[in-house]
Amino acid sequence: MSYATLLCRAKLGVTAPLVTVEVHISSGLPGFTIIGLAETALKESRERVRSALMASHFEFPLQRITVNLAPAELPKAGGHYDLAIAVGILIASGQLDPGDTGDIEFIGELALNGALRPAEGLLPAALACSEAGHQLICSADHGIAPVLLESLQGVGGSHLLEVSAHLQQRLQLPALQSLAVPCSAPRAVEGGEVADIIGQSAAKRALLIAACGGHNLLFSGPPGSGKTLLASCLPALLPPLDAEHFRQLAVLYAVAGEALPTPLYQPPFRAPHHSASATALVGGGSQPQPGEVSLAHGGVLFLDELAEYPRHTLDLLREPLESGEINIIRTRASALFPAQFQLLAATNPCPCGYAPSSRCQCSAELIRRYRARLSGPLMDRIDLQVEVAALAPEQLTQSSGTSLSQRGPSSAELRRQVLRCRQRQQRRQQTVNARLTREQLELHCPLSDQQRQLLGSAIERFGLSARSYYRILRVMRTLADLRDAEQPNSDDLYEALSLRVGEA
Missing domain, CATH: 3.30.230.10 (Ribosomal Protein S5; domain 2)
Known part of the structure; x- marks a missing residue:
């Protein structure tokens, strides 16, 4: 033959x-x-x-x-x-x-x-x-x-x-x-310990809300205020991946030629440096390869020093943040990669990092140009935007004598709250609150007339977009889940608005 x-x-x-x-x-x-x-x-x-x-x-x-x-x-x-x-x-x-x-x-x-x-x-x-x-x-x-x-x-x-x-x-x-090579013994979930962070109760609360609902979160504050330390605690709060997400993630890492994150089933936590190229961040190449947004599928993409990234590179995140996938098209080949990640970012308020305190030496124009590196459409996709203030001297000097009972909840305790919220969301809608559609929001997050009027006033006052409106509703739904409540109330609306636009 x-x-x-x-x-x-x-x-x-x-x-x-x-x-x-x-x-x-x-x-x-x-x-x-x-x-x-x-x-x-x-x-x-x-x-x-x-x-x-x-x-x-x-x-x-x-x-x-x-x-x-x-x-x-x-x-x-x-x-x-x-x-x-x-x-x-x-x-x-x-x-x-x-x-x-x-x-x-x-x-x-x-x-x-x-x-x-x-x-x-x-x-x-x-x-x-x-x-x-x-x-x-x-x-x-x-x-x-x-x-x-x-x-x-x-x-x-x-x-x-x-x-x-x-x-x-x-x-x-x-x-x-x-x-098959036998897996090593299961290890504890990796991540920082929330209880070790001094103060920053509002930022810890935002971190818990983000973990419960899968919401995007931005920390803004001066150097040394604990933004990166807070971000490092998020992996310890997240539930394990389900079988389907783990399989998709394993395929992505195999295509990229990288080893799977350990322990297995823990959501990935990707933290590229701000000098990363656009191709490294979203994927590309003559033979399309997955980028960081895809390697963070089912987990967290942490962008520290967010304003130091080129604006063009950051704007490439807009489509995958909305659709949960990215389509890489080249002359000879194209590939569709899943990219359903949770964006966690940290930035300084100005180039020197200390605005608006008296230590800041930046001019108003310099601050404006620095903040303009973060485009409006990108910021519109970030559900929680929280200021992390510098610690007062009293907090630092008194922290050494703080007893264990005064440290606040540990990562393990917060993780149990997150697991309870995620299970509630899975039973109700088979997805996290951050992925709720418009129809699901109308069903699971109905508003009273008073809440509609309040939200309408906030939209007019702060110039919020339609996307912001629905993202506020998703955060409200998460806040209600944290209370084990069937429906969001006005307090949930006030808190969701404050996490979006600051204190009104």
């Missing part, structure tokens, strides 16, 4: 389209050609496959070998096609019995000595293979977390000879589940 067809997978964002690997061997001058929109790394597969076959004591056909990767319009890159091409050559040259390979997918890179190396970003392909009802053959060192292997059907090998022996039924390769 001079023709063979095998299955593999391409990489396209978080998806893995099926690729048919066709191998044809014909008479003529010896040659090895790969067609089907193959990138440079894939064209180099010819040398890897030739060396691997010869090192494994197989005969490399001295004929014309043509490998076609279909569909031809799909860009293909990477070395994970090596295994499928090598097995295809062995079948087409008659060195392997074709057997029943119609429902087997081959994914793996070959070393020059025939060893099978793990493919980068294997998880999306493995999940797609399982959904298609196919069996996967890949490297034994697959690197997939054990909790994600339950639904996968596949085996792993360490050498091309093992794969060929498995196909000839002379050897049974071990299942992927038996090759």
Whole structure:
């Protein structure tokens, strides 16, 4: 038989389209050609496959070998096609019995000595293979977390000879589940301790509200007031990811080539430096890769020194903050990445950081230009905007003698409140309050005539947008959940307004 067809997978964002690997061997001058929109790394597969076959004591056909990767319009890159091409050559040259390979997918890179190396970003392909009802053959060192292997059907090998022996039924390769690296013992949830923070009761309250409802939060205040320390406490308050969010996050990290955050199921906490490029923040590249907004999916994106980011970079956050996803479009490829993250940010009120105190040396125009770096549409998407004042000398000097009973609630105590609120939201609407639609708000957050009048006056006085109106309602719903109340009241409305525009 001079023709063979095998299955593999391409990489396209978080998806893995099926690729048919066709191998044809014909008479003529010896040659090895790969067609089907193959990138440079894939064209180099010819040398890897030739060396691997010869090192494994197989005969490399001295004929014309043509490998076609279909569909031809799909860009293909990477070395994970090596295994499928090598097995295809062995079948087409008659060195392997074709057997029943119609429902087997081959994914793996070959070393020059025939060893099978793990493919980068294997998880999306493995999940797609399982959904298609196919069996996967890949490297034994697959690197997939054990909790994600339950639904996968596949085996792993360490050498091309093992794969060929498995196909000839002379050897049974071990299942992927038996090759999983055991997870380390569960660790405590990471994050700062709220009780260790001196004062800042209003900021702690805002942090609790943000955690309960999944709301975006901005801390503004002078240097040393505790903004970053407060932000570091948020991971310890958040509930674990559900199975679907964890699976999506695992795929994103596999595509990005990064290890999953530990402990598993803890929401990610991403904190890029303000010098990060737009591509690093939202994703991109000739072959689209996820950025920080996607790697924070289901968790928190913390932007410290928010006003130091270029305005253009910050404005790229507007669409994913609204839709929960980002579509990266390039000339040769496009990819849609999930980006349902909670924005947590901190900024100074002016370049020196001390406005409006007497220590501030900035002119009014300099302060105006500094604050203008944060565009109106971006600020409109931040539900809670809280000023964090500098600590008074009395608070600092008296803190050393503060007893444990005076420290305020701990992170563990606040986390129990958050879990209770999140469970209430899940039972009622199957999502967090920050993601409530207009129809859901009308159902779960009805307003009385007095509340409508008050909110209407606030909209007129502060020039609030329609988006701000609905975000205030979502915060009201969270405040009611914190009280275990069925409906928000006027106190919830006053607090939601104060968290949005300051003290009225």
